[in-house]
Amino acid sequence: MTTHRIALIPGDGIGNEVIPAARRVLETVGAQHGITLTYDSFDWSCERYVKEGAMMPSDGLDTLRAYDAILLGAVGYPGVADHVSLWGLLIPIRRGFQQYVNLRPIRVFEGVPSPLRSAKAGEVDFAIVRENVEGEYSEIGGRLNRGLPEEMAVQEAVFTRKGVDRVVDYAFDLARRRRGVLTSATKSNGIVHTMPFWDERVAERAARHPEVRWDQEHIDALAAKFVLAPERFDVVVASNLFGDILSDLAAALAGGIGIAPAANLNPEREFPSMFEPVHGSAPDIAGLGVANPLGAIWSAAMMLDHLGHGEAAGRITAAIAAVLATTSVRTPDLGGTATTDEFTDALTALL
Known part of the structure; x- marks a missing residue:
């Protein structure tokens, strides 16, 4: 059994909906591959900025340094300027931890025109x-x-x-x-x-x-x-x-920015790397339960691969491809009617 400590930063908007979905998938595949992930969640977000004047505490990087990886949902919300949210959280993490590679895979899946x-x-x-x-x-x-x-x-x-x-x-x-x-x-x-x-x-x-x-x-x-x-x-x-x-x-x-993952990598592994979907906080649909979790789930697969679990990561990406190719389950951004939970249910069932 291999154990990794993961810092969760759900962030703003739909980040609070897609991170739980990604965690469900991680727990499913982890149980099948002898991988235990322990989580600590941090409320670092625009909401925190409005209340306390900072996106994260002054010792935020010191707190994150002890973790094996960081899984982030989304950052940004109306009323807080984008440069404030970005320079208050993402960029300090990327630069403080020398995450000098931003890796974004691009793939056209069968079933997503x-x-x-x-x-x-x-x-x-x-x-x-x-x-x-x-x-x-x-x-x-x-x-x-x-x-x-x-x-x-x-x-x-x-x-x-x-x-x-x-x-x-x-x-x-x-x-x-x-x-x-x-x-x-x-x-x-x-x-x-x-x-x-x-x-x-x-x-x-x-x-x-x-x-x-x-x-x-x-x-x-x-x-x-x-x-x-x-x-x-x-x-x-x-x-x-x-x-x-x-x-x-x-x-x-x-086929849509909702499916896109990203990895902010420190290839030398001197610091934790950070994984995040690209789609942003989508305040127009936040709280409706219809956010596409695919980008967060694919980002979680990239995290597993970075942590040395390539086979488990490959099973997640294969399941993503299978649910899109063999079922009609789609969230609204992909032309369907499925909720975030329904899409995640279909994916975990294939796993």
Whole structure:
């Protein structure tokens, strides 16, 4: 019997509905594979911010450090600015724990039609590796002359050799274990300093991975090719901003952002990694019991895989594929009428 300590942060809105669903699936597959997960839940959220003035306590990172992994639901709610919720919780965790890889698998499942006629199940299956702690989302910059005609805002992008090399190496290694193809997102024809630097680092690291065929695409052309020919991609590596945009676009192409998972990884395992669905808090449907739990469940499978339980993780993703391919059970975002619990019931029954 293997035991892991998991920190749960349900967060806001439907996060409080999809995390219990993911936990049910984890407990089902854990019992079958001799995996025991113990949980502690934290009320770190926008609601806490409204009451106490902070998304999480000042010693939040110290508290989380003792856990093997973090499973997060969603963050964000009306009345609390997005930059407050993001910089008050997710970004401090990502950066404090050096979760420099944001990994987002993209897959068209049988039974979930893509908005693209050409995107078919079994053909579209790739991964986006997003640099997660530096790049365009730096803290360097500021505002000057507020309220005056001369008002200005400056935001500095920060790319370091270490930061680029480590995420690119991760992406090349992932491509080696998949189909052996990597695409680097760039915009070096318009961004004159950081993107040529990114390209140089990718080219140098590529020489260390001769078994992987690689190319680079300007971000505007790459976005178009995601739409025109998503089946051509295997692993896409991108900076923080580019990876953020591409991963949401790709999730939509795969049938909906409600099914998309994400992993914020510290590959060296010096700190806990964090796993979260991409869909956000969806305040318009919060409390109705109809949230799609698939993204959270798939994120939980990624957590199991990271913890060394690849077989158990594979059974969850296989069950996801089976419930979509062989049943009509769908939550409203996928065109059905099932509740969160009904979808989870169908999935656990297959497990």
